[in-house]
Amino acid sequence: MKTYLKDLVEINGTKKSRRFAYFIQFLIIFSVITFSIETLPDLKPQTRVVLKAIEAFSVIIFTFEYLARIYVADSKPKFVFSFFGIVDFLAILPFYLSFGIDLRSLRLLRMFRLFRLFKLVRYNKAMHHFANAMKLAKEQIILFMIITLMLIYFAAVGIYYFENEAQPEHFSSIFSSLWWSIVTLTTVGYGDVYPITVGGRIFTFFILMIGLGIVAIPTGIISSSLTKAVEPHDDEKEDKLK
Template sequence: MLQKKLSQALDPEMHDGPGLSRTNNWIVALICLSILLGVFETEPNLTHGLEPLYAAAHLFFFAAFLIEYLARLYAASLNPRYGSPWRYALTFASLVDLIVLLAFIFPFLGLEATLFRMFRAARLVRLARLGRYSLAMQMISQAIVQRRYELGVSIVAAFGLMLLSSTALYLAERDFQPENFGSIPRAMWWSVATLTTVGYGDIVPVTPLGRIFAAFTAITGIGFIALPTGILAGAFSEALQNIRK
């Protein structure tokens, strides 16, 4: 009886109602709070003098997630996909949960745990994927798969333009800025920043020919880089229309 209740409360696939169960909604809230804790902890001004409070919060989250992890293992055998706790323990989702738990222990071993704590965000993705957004995510994924050839062509075209512009700037600027354009790989950093319209400004062409190439790259890049965005937007729109039908 307890195992069945835990399965319905913790396993989105075994939940009868729409969306996530109340228990999983609370777990999502705890995950969000633990992520914020990990983010705030990297700012010295927010941790000075509050180390005991942060330690207590980490201990609370560790206990909560440990209980949740053990409960999921206990209830996993009721899901036909797993059949036993051990098969569930070897799934990607369970391994992510285990890494999150280990991240709480790392500081006591003198290890850096900030990166591993950010794995908590992966748990949100997993819960969302299995919850109320599962149908929408499936349809969006199918729409992207249907446009994979258009996406592939646009990505190859963008890469070709990047390579072409890098080569052009290498030929035009290599004698004047060998540290920035002394090779095609060095020029690629400028090309990526220009094509994506980021424009950091740390590397700029100084020769007239280089500036002409740069202007052509910037203007052409607007269209080429926008292609994947437009294709993805069309795929998402198509998926939403299918959902409404």
């Protein structure tokens, strides 16, 4: 029995385990879609019942999968407190909690159901690469994140002094100016807040000229380290050539 389950839930080349993996992945995506549909306003009561039933079904499967993984684990506590152990637990938690607590008041708890998406990581090669790349470039990302944060803060203070008097409703404090500096330095530019004074506009020009290059660095680091993480075969090729 234990060997059968081990073969089923563990990622190895057997046909059985691959089918099980595809089934779980399908169920994750399916339950995420039903989760999205649930948020639609003006749903019919029948639809709600169907969605509830689908939710109950998938939670039962996920619970079985979770228990099976604990059962077959070499070290049970190690699995329970591992990344995937916690993700598996959080993915089913909100459903069981909903019997005890009224979740309508605890809306954020329902969002925990989204942790199911992280369950996909177990099977997803791309996500593994992503995790590796993040580890690789962790130090650099943190260093430049600090510079980016300082720049965003500096931009917010500057624009506050230039625009506060002209637009007290939009630039009421440095905290509300931070919203402007985030939206501007990422070049999203919604257009809900923008400088109208000459000083503020000249300041925006300088901040944009300096800032765009700096804000682009952490994202550039992630991109390049991801590209590295995804192309390990290149080095292998070179090794063979040598």
